[in-house]
Amino acid sequence: MNSNQSQCCCDGSVNQFDKLDEVLKKYQGVKGALIPVLQEAQHAYGYLSKEVLQNISKKMDIPISQIYGVVTFYSQFHLTPRGKSIIRVCQGTACHVRGAKTILNEIENQLNIKSGATTPDLKFTLETVACIGACGLAPVMMIDDDTHGRLTPEIIPKILAK
Amino acid sequence: MEHIRAHVLVCAGTGCVSAGSKKIEAALRDQIAKHGLDKEIKIVETGCHGLCEMGPLVIVYPEGVFYVRVQESDIVDIVEQHLYKGRVVERLLYTEHDTLEGIPSYKEIAFYKKQMRMVLANCGQIDPEQIDEYISVGGYEALGKALTTMKPEEVVDEVKKSGLRGRGGGGFPTGMKWGFARNAPGEKKYVVCNADEGDPGAFMDRSVLESDPHRVIEGMAVCGYAIGADEGYVYVRAEYPLAIKRLKNAIEQAEAIGLLGENIFGSGFNFRLKIKEGAGAFVCGEETALLASIEGKRGMPRPRPPFPAISGLWGKPTNINNVETFANIPQIITKGADWFASIGTERSKGTKVFALTGRINHTGLAEVPMGITMREIIYDIGGGIPDGKKFKAAQIGGPSGGCLPEQLLDLSVDYDSLIKVGAMMGSGGLVVMDETTCMVDLAKFFLSFTQEESCGKCTPCREGTKRMLEILTRITEGQGKEGDIELLETMARDIKTTALCGLGQTAPNPVLSTLQYFRDEYEAHIKEKRCPAGSCAGLLEYTITEECKGCGLCKKACPVEAISGEKKGLHEIDQDKCVKCAACFAKCPFKAIKKQ
Numbered sequence: 001m002n003s004n005q006s007q008c009c010c011d012g013s014v015n016q017f018d019k020l021d022e023v024l025k026k027y028q029g030v031k032g033a034l035i036p037v038l039q040e041a042q043h044a045y046g047y048l049s050k051e052v053l054q055n056i057s058k059k060m061d062i063p064i065s066q067i068y069g070v071v072t073f074y075s076q077f078h079l080t081p082r083g084k085s086i087i088r089v090c091q092g093t094a095c096h097v098r099g100a101k102t103i104l105n106e107i108e109n110q111l112n113i114k115s116g117a118t119t120p121d122l123k124f125t126l127e128t129v130a131c132i133g134a135c136g137l138a139p140v141m142m143i144d145d146d147t148h149g150r151l152t153p154e155i156i157p158k159i160l161a162k
Numbered sequence: 163m164e165h166i167r168a169h170v171l172v173c174a175g176t177g178c179v180s181a182g183s184k185k186i187e188a189a190l191r192d193q194i195a196k197h198g199l200d201k202e203i204k205i206v207e208t209g210c211h212g213l214c215e216m217g218p219l220v221i222v223y224p225e226g227v228f229y230v231r232v233q234e235s236d237i238v239d240i241v242e243q244h245l246y247k248g249r250v251v252e253r254l255l256y257t258e259h260d261t262l263e264g265i266p267s268y269k270e271i272a273f274y275k276k277q278m279r280m281v282l283a284n285c286g287q288i289d290p291e292q293i294d295e296y297i298s299v300g301g302y303e304a305l306g307k308a309l310t311t312m313k314p315e316e317v318v319d320e321v322k323k324s325g326l327r328g329r330g331g332g333g334f335p336t337g338m339k340w341g342f343a344r345n346a347p348g349e350k351k352y353v354v355c356n357a358d359e360g361d362p363g364a365f366m367d368r369s370v371l372e373s374d375p376h377r378v379i380e381g382m383a384v385c386g387y388a389i390g391a392d393e394g395y396v397y398v399r400a401e402y403p404l405a406i407k408r409l410k411n412a413i414e415q416a417e418a419i420g421l422l423g424e425n426i427f428g429s430g431f432n433f434r435l436k437i438k439e440g441a442g443a444f445v446c447g448e449e450t451a452l453l454a455s456i457e458g459k460r461g462m463p464r465p466r467p468p469f470p471a472i473s474g475l476w477g478k479p480t481n482i483n484n485v486e487t488f489a490n491i492p493q494i495i496t497k498g499a500d501w502f503a504s505i506g507t508e509r510s511k512g513t514k515v516f517a518l519t520g521r522i523n524h525t526g527l528a529e530v531p532m533g534i535t536m537r538e539i540i541y542d543i544g545g546g547i548p549d550g551k552k553f554k555a556a557q558i559g560g561p562s563g564g565c566l567p568e569q570l571l572d573l574s575v576d577y578d579s580l581i582k583v584g585a586m587m588g589s590g591g592l593v594v595m596d597e598t599t600c601m602v603d604l605a606k607f608f609l610s611f612t613q614e615e616s617c618g619k620c621t622p623c624r625e626g627t628k629r630m631l632e633i634l635t636r637i638t639e640g641q642g643k644e645g646d647i648e649l650l651e652t653m654a655r656d657i658k659t660t661a662l663c664g665l666g667q668t669a670p671n672p673v674l675s676t677l678q679y680f681r682d683e684y685e686a687h688i689k690e691k692r693c694p695a696g697s698c699a700g701l702l703e704y705t706i707t708e709e710c711k712g713c714g715l716c717k718k719a720c721p722v723e724a725i726s727g728e729k730k731g732l733h734e735i736d737q738d739k740c741v742k743c744a745a746c747f748a749k750c751p752f753k754a755i756k757k758q
Contacts (some may be wrong), residue, residue: 031476034458035441039400073460073617074441076400092362093557093593094519096607130444130611131362132401135519136177136214136526145403147180153748 017055019044024059034062034070038077047078083118083125088142092131095139103139104128106153110160124160167202168245170194173219173286175210175372176365176404177526182234183218189234190220193241203245209373209408211286212527213273216256221268221286228268229254258545273524276542278505280513281489282529285373290408293415296376302421304495308384309429312495317388318344321491323499325511330356330447330484331562331588332664333510333577339481342471343389346479351391353382354475354482356452357398357405360444361560362611364591366515366527367485371398371405374489375412379435381488383422384495386433389481393434397452400439409437444615448663449482451617462617463663484589486515506532510576518544520593521551530575537571540594551596554695555679559588561608562668564675565601584675586668600695601680602687606634608672612665623666626657630673639700642688651677699742702757706733709754716746716755 023040027033037056042048048071057064071077089104104115111119111126118125134140137149148159172178172187187207194200211219216230220240227250229240236254243249255264256271265271279285288295296302308317322337343351355378359367371378382394398406413435416422424432438456445451446461453475455461474480490512494502503511510532516539519525523545530539536556540546547553555565564585566573573579577587595604613627630653633646654670661667677684686692693701706716712730724740727733735746747755 032456032458035455036439039439039441069460070458073462074443076440076442093560093591093607094363094525096362097520097593097595097599129401130360130615131364134176134180134214135363135365135517136217137180138519138525140180147176149177149180 017052020052020055021059024056034060034067035074038067038071042077047081049079081118081122084123085144086125086127086142088127088129088132089115090130090132090134090138090140090142091128092135092138094135095131098138100139102153103141103151103156106156107141107160110157165202166204169204169206169223170240170245171206171208171221171223171286173209173211173217173221174207175214175217175286175369177210177214178217178219179404181217181231185234186218186220186232186237189237190241193237194245197241197246199241199245206289207291208286208288209284209290210369210527212282212369212529213271213524214527215523215525219286225250225266226268227266228256228271230256273526273528273543273545276534276538277529278513278531279529280493281370281377281486281515282373282527284377285369285527288374290373290375291411293376293412293419293421296374300496301376301492302380304492305380305383305387305421306427308387308495309427309431314344314388314390317384317495320499321388321494324494324502325499325506325509326487326490326494326502327510327577328483329486329490329514329590331559331586333587336483336487339471339483340385340388342469343391343479343481346472348479350393350478351389352475352478352480353386353389353391353394354452354456354470354480355382355394355396355488356447356449356482356484357396357402358440358447358452359399359402359485359589360447360615361562361589361591363519363557363593364517364560364589366517366590368402368405369527370485370489370515371402372408375405375409376416377489377492378409378485379412379416379422381491382435383426383433384491385481385483385488387431389479391481392432393436395436395438395456395475397438397440397446397456400441406437406439413437443617444611445617445663445665448665451663452482453480460617462619463665465662486590507574507576509578514575514587514590516590516592518592518594520557521547521596521599522594523548532576533574535572536566536575539575539592540571544594547594547596551598553594554597554599555595555601557593557595557604557672558591559586559671560591561612562586562664562671563588563591564671565595565604565679566675567679584671584678586671598695598697600638600693600697601676601683602634602693603638603695603697605673605676606631606638609634609669612669616666616669620660620662620666622657622660623662623669626653626661627666627669629653630657630670634673637684637687638693638698640687640691640698642684642691644688646688647677647681647684696757699744702742703737704735704740704742704744704747704755704757706735707754707756708732709752711752711754713751715749715751719745719749721745 027037091100115126115128134147139151140149218232220229220232239251243251252264318340326336327333357367443461446455448463451461451463470480506512513529513531515529528543555567557565580586609631613631616623618624654674657670686694710732717725722739722741724736
């Protein structure tokens, strides 16, 4: 197995699904396991490719149509590759009242992408989120698992530079 | 034996961690070790104290000195001055907004004085990752008492008698719900905790799970015993990684010492708990949708009846309560229903945790007895409105709730009074708005949220909210028409009466309540094409006043070259070209640009 192939998960080669098989084994016989399986598969591969979904469908014996229905229902699941860092700008009520729109605009300008898109170099994916529950620090955003609070448009470039 | 003479509590709630409390803790450990104090001073990482606005928070016991907005560079002073020499570091003390005097003690702070912290009693006081700390403050006593001295029916009756009502929004009597599940036929039953706190602007459930996870576990186990369930699920939003981590840890610790698992307290009662991570869908806060999601399906609600108490998870009788409801259970069992029922109003018992956010001085979590007035919450606890601005409205109950104007500030805060004025308790989000918030824009904000989160199953919600949103968007852009208000009202009523689940039925509430109390703002937008709050960009006009020094900064900032003028001369904005981006407004050093 050359290293080139192990980087990519969508060439359909059998070994690419090792990680997935592990996940499926863990949830074998567990009731209602589809969502956790999808969550862990996405965690392992970065996103849910057609091949991964087909594999899950076959091994869990759930029609692909039903899996597709679940994947597209929840905002957490993604069918296309994502950036290395995920920026989630909170647009909750508290953040809205404290100017979350201007923060989002500034990030869109800086990265030159719209909310929901990924930068061409696959560095950042920009998303909005309804509330991350850190309203005390509004307006806030999360970059991966780190929360940045009390934002102003002026400090955005500094945070992104990091 | 070691003698610990002081405890230093460092808040590790999400708010404080985001503000840098992890670094502070590390610095504190360093400094304490450097001064050889590590044998006599213990550092405790706690959950949320509620005063998130002032984070990161550090509290030194036994004195209870409360340090706010502590930075890494302040640690040397705290250790050398306070811990070593016993002198309080005055400059880091909390100051009240009106007196500007430093207040050393935690309990003297206005934010805490009027609160009645029962559900939040341990939050910020114990280390949430150590089960021993929970047990040392009376934890798991309720479970022990229930299992060894009470029959399951007695537990249900006690909860009924307490008058506890669901804290997740609806306010249904908890004891009755338990009774239904207990009496439902079937061997296998489930307990489910709804921790899918999706209301934007509410974070009390997150805080309880992060700061005192065992309290929720204990409440669920008591419920399991009462209704005859041996298995439970906690459905937590995936957006709450810290809550999930602490809850997992707490379940493992409880299992390790036999407080979860087989034959708990030798009573023959078995109870196991699992965590299910949500995958991002607001509608999953609705109980039937939540159950569908646990089963691995699209989280769509279904018509009730049958209610989950009869046919819930995998068709079995299931009792679902929210985090705060379960967190109330242990104290009801240990202190008794009568004690609990003595707090609050006639029909709303106990306390409620509110998440105070928006244009308010003390953002954070406040727990108050039911029946307190809005004025007390906003001014006494919340510290009023910042920057000398005027109070305009309070939005209570999230996207399902309503906006209350100034004349309702003295309203008693309880389930029934709020419903009467067109709002609802909801999960307890309380967003305060000042004169700069446009109420039409706010209604549009909430509706765009519910519209986006509508699952699409029933037509009134899927199509109705979309049409309403189009009308609101039109109004905020200056394209409002005669008759729009009436159309909004009719549609709102139709959606309320015909939508399938709670999400759809309550979606029009923010529109209805803003129409009820702030109708003149809608009219100003439609008839005069004017936004009284000066917030709807499409209705504003930017002009340059005589204050202009001709520095040219605005001209450079303008993306559409709408500004003209000579150096050192008065500049001018071409209204036809202006796209109202406000870039010039932000750049002008002389405040010479006016928007109105």
